[in-house]
Amino acid sequence: MADQAQPILTRIQQKNRDLILEGALTVFSESGFRGATVDQIARAAGLSKPNVLYYFGSxxxxxxxxxxxxxxxxxxxxxxxxxxxxxxxxxxxxxxxxxxxxxxxxxxxxxxxxxxxxxxxxxxxxxxxxxxxxxxxxxxxxxxxxxxxxxxxxxxxxxxxxxxxxxxxxxxxxxxxxxxxxxxxxxxxxxxxxxxxxxxxxxxx
Amino acid sequence: MADQAQPILTRIQQKNRDLILEGALTVFSESGFRGATVDQIARAAGLSKPNVLYYFGSxxxxxxxxxxxxxxxxxxxxxxxxxxxxxxxxxxxxxxxxxxxxxxxxxxxxxxxxxxxxxxxxxxxxxxxxxxxxxxxxxxxxxxxxxxxxxxxxxxxxxxxxxxxxxxxxxxxxxxxxxxxxxxxxxxxxxxxxxxxxxxxxxxx
DNA sequence: CCTGATCCTGACCGTTTGGTCAACAACCGA
DNA sequence: TCGGTTGTTGACCAAACGGTCAGGATCAGG
Structure with a gap:
């Protein structure tokens, strides 16, 4: 439960991770895990699919x-x-x-x-x-x-x-x-x- | 809401449709629509995938x-x-x-x-x-x-x-x-x- | 037993999907 | 300004998926 010692994030990392999580929250909450696609998440976040997978492994x-x-x-x-x-x-x-x-x-x-x-x-x-x-x-x-x-x-x-x-x-x-x-x-x-x-x-x- | 005039079903049709709906209920209720696959439904019903799609179009x-x-x-x-x-x-x-x-x-x-x-x-x-x-x-x-x-x-x-x-x-x-x-x-x-x-x-x- | 309708399936197809990668662009500290 | 790190993406891949189809098996009425 206690936050792990987070690696320091660059400004860009911080912003893009937030964008991805925000977009993913919308998509997952509408379609569920299986119903959501990485492409939809990327679109909702305003990023490309490979870029999303650059910040989150999967x-x-x-x-x-x-x-x-x-x-x-x-x-x-x-x-x-x-x-x-x-x-x-x-x-x-x-x-x-x-x-x-x-x-x-x-x-x-x-x-x-x-x-x-x-x-x-x-x-x-x-x-x-x-x-x-x-x-x-x-x-x-x-x-x-x-x-x-x-x-x-x-x-x-x-x-x-x-x-x-x-x-x-x-x-x-x-x-x-x-x-x-x-x-x-x-x-x-x-x-x-x-x-x-x-x-x-x-x-x- | 009123039942349509059902076409008469053969014994086999009756049984297999029931098997499919029963299996599908289990699978859909566990994984949701997108999470469920026709293969899983077929397996749960004890039928082959094409056979499932023979009884239900999709x-x-x-x-x-x-x-x-x-x-x-x-x-x-x-x-x-x-x-x-x-x-x-x-x-x-x-x-x-x-x-x-x-x-x-x-x-x-x-x-x-x-x-x-x-x-x-x-x-x-x-x-x-x-x-x-x-x-x-x-x-x-x-x-x-x-x-x-x-x-x-x-x-x-x-x-x-x-x-x-x-x-x-x-x-x-x-x-x-x-x-x-x-x-x-x-x-x-x-x-x-x-x-x-x-x-x-x-x-x- | 024959025959047509029904039932069943292996093999296949096109699409979608999660994920990879090489190559290029942007950034940033020195 | 330079050089390495970080960020970005088009193109691609293998697997999974929904669905099709030709052809064979089974059934049921005559």
Whole structure:
């Protein structure tokens, strides 16, 4: 998890690697790993295909770099749950933060969704390792609050799953939601109110 | 939506088409459309590649057939919500039915998840058409119950979204859930209790 | 048992794809 | 300005892919 000692990158390396990762994020999140082609990534990045492969050895390399780079950011809100805070505020804050991530970073959400759907070939060790640790910590915090009677008792891990499911759904299934709601709806605005209400009801001791 | 007048199929056609669709469901649900190959489907079905393409003109054809065939089954539980029933029972019944579908038909769930993630290229007209109609009907039923004070008022469409998200999550993100929970957990059993509790709390007027 | 329709497959084809490479261009410190 | 490092690309390759086809095997009705 700790950043390796990065080799110093030249200005050009920095810029082009960023362009590639940015383009690849768009392409991978639209088509999945197999559906994306190096050519598409190159076009999205504004570079030639060989040039893309000059900076990253392979398509797989780009994908793996994206996943591991973005995982920390993706999990950050859960780590910020504060055991010293007010239980309801902390959980509602987490829900809000997670929904905000779905709103602002739908590509990242879809990237992870594809990876998990596929069986998480690039994330297996992380899933059972640091992710599990982070969830365990958060679950312990929640369980503590429940034991103190400050939160309605329930399975804390499934509470976390529910937050993931409900917030990421709005990014990952965006097409479906827009089709069902029709025009003139801001699904995320509505979701924010709906989820705030849901978790308030669910959690108030 | 109504079944076309099917040409009569021979015994062999019936059997082999079923074998192909069954194998394709497995392969597509594991790898997505682009990730799946006709060869894999053929192997999963126990047939040769040309033979698969003898029964279905193209890979696309198999995929489209699967999606449209399974969509009715997938949406069936929502259609069964009975406006004359007891509101809480009806919703909890729907939740239970939907979770049971995730448990018993995870491949179908993933098939649809891939399709929606991809932007639903094969389902766009259905999404904005019959699906929307079905959701509108169910939403109207829910809204009616809320207006009568028999259900806590909330946005009925987002209530439906929440049920989709929470139940399908256990099929689609199964790998992640198993990694986080570790061995010795039946995620679906736990989810059944958790969701029953969640929706009971949320909906009791 | 015959015969036409159905079923099946090895060999093949054109395209797409990830990746390589030699050669050239741009950069940059000395 | 020079020289080596870094950056860039057109042309190319082998493998994988979706799909075709001619011809042979099998089936089912008469």
């Amino acid at each position: 398509k797989d390399d780009i994908h793996k770099t994206l996943l591991t780079t973005l995982l920390d950011m993706w999990l950050a809100p859960m780590v910020r749950i504060d055991p010293a805070g007010e239980p309801l505020d902390e959980v509602l804050g987490y829900v809000r933060a997670k929904l905000e991530m779905s709103r602002r970073f739908p590509r990242e959400s879809r990237l992870f969704a594809y990876e998990i759907l596929q069986g998480a070939p690039h994330l297996t060790e992380i899933l059972g390792g640091s992710l599990r640790g982070i969830v365990d910590t958060a679950a312990a915090t929640l369980q503590g609050w429940m034991d103190q009677g400050r939160l309605t008792p329930m399975d804390p891990r499934h509470l976390i799953f529910s937050i993931w499911a409900l917030t990421q759904h709005y990014a990952d299934f965006d097409v479906q939601i827009r089709a069902v709601l029709g025009p003139g709806h801001d699904a995320f605005d509505e979701a924010e109110r709906f989820l705030e209400n849901l978790y308030r009801k669910l959690l108030e001791a | 890979k696309d054809d198999i995929h489209k057939t699967l999606l449209t065939t399974l969509l009715d089954m997938w949406l069936a539980p929502m259609v069964r919500i009975d406006p004359a029933g007891e509101p809480l029972d009806e919703v909890l019944g729907y939740v239970r039915a939907k979770l049971e579908m995730s448990r018993r038909f995870p491949r179908e769930s993933r098939l649809f998840a891939y399709e929606i993630l991809q932007g639903a290229p094969h389902l766009t007209e259905i999404l904005g058409g019959s699906l929307r109609g079905i959701v509108d009907t169910a939403a109207a039923t829910l809204q009616g119950w809320m207006d009568q004070g028999r259900l806590t008022p909330m946005d009925p469409r987002h209530l439906i979204f929440s049920i989709w998200a929470l139940t399908q999550h256990y099929a689609d993100f199964d790998v992640q859930i198993r990694a986080v929970l570790g061995p010795g957990h039946d995620a679906f059993d736990e989810a059944e209790r958790f969701l029953e509790n969640l929706y009971r709390k949320l909906l009791e007027a």
